[in-house]
Amino acid sequence: MTATAANSAALAAKPQTLWSTAWRQFRRNRLAAACLWIIVIYVGIWLYAESVYWTAYLRDVVPSYKVTDFDARNAAPSLRHWLGTDFTGRDNVAQLIQGVRIAFEIAILSSAILIPLGFLLGALAGYFGRWVDNAIIWLYSVVDSVPSILSIISISYVVGRGMKGIVIGMGLVAWVGLCRLIRGEYLKHKQRAYVAAARALGAGHLTVMLRHIAPNVLHIVIITFTLLFPRFILTEVILSYLGVGIANEPSWGVMINDAKQRLWLGVWWELGGATAAMFFLVLALNIVGDALRDALDPKLKTAEGSAT
Amino acid sequence: MENTNQTLLDVRDLRISFFTDEGEVRAVDGISFSMKPGETLAVVGESGSGKSVTAMALTRLVPSPPARYLGGEIIFKGRDTLKLSPEELRRVRGAQISYIFQEPSTSLNPVFQIRSQIAEAIELHRRDVKDVDAEAERLLTLVGIRDARLRMGDYPHQLSGGMQQRVMIAMALACNPSLLVADEPTTALDVTIQAQIMELLKELKQKLGMAIMLITHNFSIVADIADNIAVMFRGKIVEYGPTQRVLHEPQHPYTKALLECIPRLGAHKHRLKTINHAEIEAALGR
Numbered sequence: 001m002t003a004t005a006a007n008s009a010a011l012a013a014k015p016q017t018l019w020s021t022a023w024r025q026f027r028r029n030r031l032a033a034a035c036l037w038i039i040v041i042y043v044g045i046w047l048y049a050e051s052v053y054w055t056a057y058l059r060d061v062v063p064s065y066k067v068t069d070f071d072a073r074n075a076a077p078s079l080r081h082w083l084g085t086d087f088t089g090r091d092n093v094a095q096l097i098q099g100v101r102i103a104f105e106i107a108i109l110s111s112a113i114l115i116p117l118g119f120l121l122g123a124l125a126g127y128f129g130r131w132v133d134n135a136i137i138w139l140y141s142v143v144d145s146v147p148s149i150l151s152i153i154s155i156s157y158v159v160g161r162g163m164k165g166i167v168i169g170m171g172l173v174a175w176v177g178l179c180r181l182i183r184g185e186y187l188k189h190k191q192r193a194y195v196a197a198a199r200a201l202g203a204g205h206l207t208v209m210l211r212h213i214a215p216n217v218l219h220i221v222i223i224t225f226t227l228l229f230p231r232f233i234l235t236e237v238i239l240s241y242l243g244v245g246i247a248n249e250p251s252w253g254v255m256i257n258d259a260k261q262r263l264w265l266g267v268w269w270e271l272g273g274a275t276a277a278m279f280f281l282v283l284a285l286n287i288v289g290d291a292l293r294d295a296l297d298p299k300l301k302t303a304e305g306s307a308t
Numbered sequence: 309m310e311n312t313n314q315t316l317l318d319v320r321d322l323r324i325s326f327f328t329d330e331g332e333v334r335a336v337d338g339i340s341f342s343m344k345p346g347e348t349l350a351v352v353g354e355s356g357s358g359k360s361v362t363a364m365a366l367t368r369l370v371p372s373p374p375a376r377y378l379g380g381e382i383i384f385k386g387r388d389t390l391k392l393s394p395e396e397l398r399r400v401r402g403a404q405i406s407y408i409f410q411e412p413s414t415s416l417n418p419v420f421q422i423r424s425q426i427a428e429a430i431e432l433h434r435r436d437v438k439d440v441d442a443e444a445e446r447l448l449t450l451v452g453i454r455d456a457r458l459r460m461g462d463y464p465h466q467l468s469g470g471m472q473q474r475v476m477i478a479m480a481l482a483c484n485p486s487l488l489v490a491d492e493p494t495t496a497l498d499v500t501i502q503a504q505i506m507e508l509l510k511e512l513k514q515k516l517g518m519a520i521m522l523i524t525h526n527f528s529i530v531a532d533i534a535d536n537i538a539v540m541f542r543g544k545i546v547e548y549g550p551t552q553r554v555l556h557e558p559q560h561p562y563t564k565a566l567l568e569c570i571p572r573l574g575a576h577k578h579r580l581k582t583i584n585h586a587e588i589e590a591a592l593g594r
Contacts (some may be wrong), residue, residue, distance in 0.1 A: 196409065198428075200367070200402065201402035201429050202403060203402075304560055
């Protein structure tokens with residue numbers, strides 16, 4: 001109460017939001033910061049791949065990564081083809097780059113189904129409890145009791161194979177984990193005094209649920225997203241490897257599936273390239289996801305908040 | 309908010325119970341009291357005596373289940389709030405009956421700036437206000453926050469407990485309520501801040517003319533501000549009357565015991581008095 005004007009001006013000049021604190025905490029983790037750069041590079045490659053794909057699509061020509069060259073089949077790495085070519089003479093680097101595009105598209109589109117679904121169901125279950133909770137627990141227990149690969153395959157047979165099948169399949173199957181986490185957070189937060197205070201101000205249930213509690217649990221969504229991202233990529237690879245995934249586009253799973261048949265010929269570059277591309281992205285995402293979880297952990301945050 | 313009726317709030321034979329595995333707990337067991345506009349009523353009692361449940365019940369904020377409203381009436385401005393629809397209740401909450409709670413640090417939403425928390429209180433009930441920011445600033449200044457404009461961008465954790473409670477009061481005042489329910493407003497604060505907050509409540513009461521229902525277990529803060537005192541014990545009002553009468557001529561053994569618990573400056577006592585329930589029950593002849 002006795003703060004001088006200069007003092008309070010200095011305080012006001014240095015806004016200390018939830019996210020700025022988390023960002024400082026995150027940057028302290030060197031490894032995670034490096035991994036964030038790897039992800040930024042992947043995002044750059046993804047955007048480039050999109051531009052290649054869409055230019056070819058709009059001009060109605062065969063995109064460069066699909067141009068075959070039968071004279072240079074299974075060519076070894078050279079200056080012209082850094083990672084060699086595949087069995088129809090297509091450049092492996094160009095295909096890997098398109099693989100980044102497929103991976104990002106699948107992860108983002110699946111998340112666009114999964115996150116609203118998991119969040120909303122979790123919020124409803126945790127906030128309203130009783131029969132709503134029971135119904136939603138029943139629903140996700142059923143979804144969870146079927147091996148996810150099997151459900152994704154069956155869903156993709158229903159809605160059609162390829163990108164659409166994978167995206168819808170994963171979106172409808174993988175929401176369970178997020179839903180559980182969000183439900184738990186809502187159970188905890190609905191007991192907090194600020195919820196009682198909001199109710200006492202005359203706020204309705206939906207307002208409390210979506211406007212007051214949701215921002216307090218939003219970090220869970222971000223963490224889940226970064227940790228699910230690699231799972232999407234791996235699932236796509238497995239599905240494509242099983243032959244029910246992407247067709248006609250060079251995803252990493254398709255490349256690995258194709259390359260396995262020529263490994264005995266000593267053609268390792270295709271398999272090696274796809275695996276390495278996947279490895280670095282998945283690793284970087286996992287490390288960043290873990291670091292984000294640490295940075296956004298509410299307990300750590302309060303400890304730091306009271307110290308400042 | 310003109311009200312020709314002379315009573316603002318009339319609670320008659322209110323009964324609220326919690327049904328648990330161990331059986332029925334009568335949190336509020338047939339209490340009656342009334343308040344005039346602008347009156348300050350202090351409800352005093354120890355933990356678990358039902359005073360907070362009573363306060364929350366005024367706008368049916370006690371969730372049911374587990375609670376059950378078994379009977380009685382709460383007539384606020386001529387309408388029984390126990391019979392209002394959820395929609396109508398929301399228009400009473402915050403607009404006509406406002407609350408401030410015990411723990412200001414947890415009662416404010418940690419992820420929002422002060423500005424938006426006060427703005428919400430205004431937007432919920434006063435759609436006609438154009439310049440919400442200016443109104444929020446006026447309210448913050450009213451509750452004694454300096455440099456209100458600068459402070460509005462702060463997050464709750466950047467404020468001290470006393471300032472957080474001031475912000476809570478500003479939110480409660482946003483819609484000019486005719487009744488402010490202060491549920492242990494100073495319990496979580498240290499003594500000097502307690503005095504400041506009580507001083508502020510007294511000042512606001514004179515300035516705005518609203519009625520205050522002050523819930524507390526602390527007799528020492530009520531003498532200054534309360535017109536009437538209701539002492540609650542095990543879900544019942546055991547003593548109810550003008551402040552001076554209750555403080556100086558307590559009738560009920562429980563009130564006497566509570567008053568004896570107040571440590572006095574300069575009194576040479578080695579032990580603080582505690583309340584012996586068996587003794588009180590014996591005095592009541594049960």
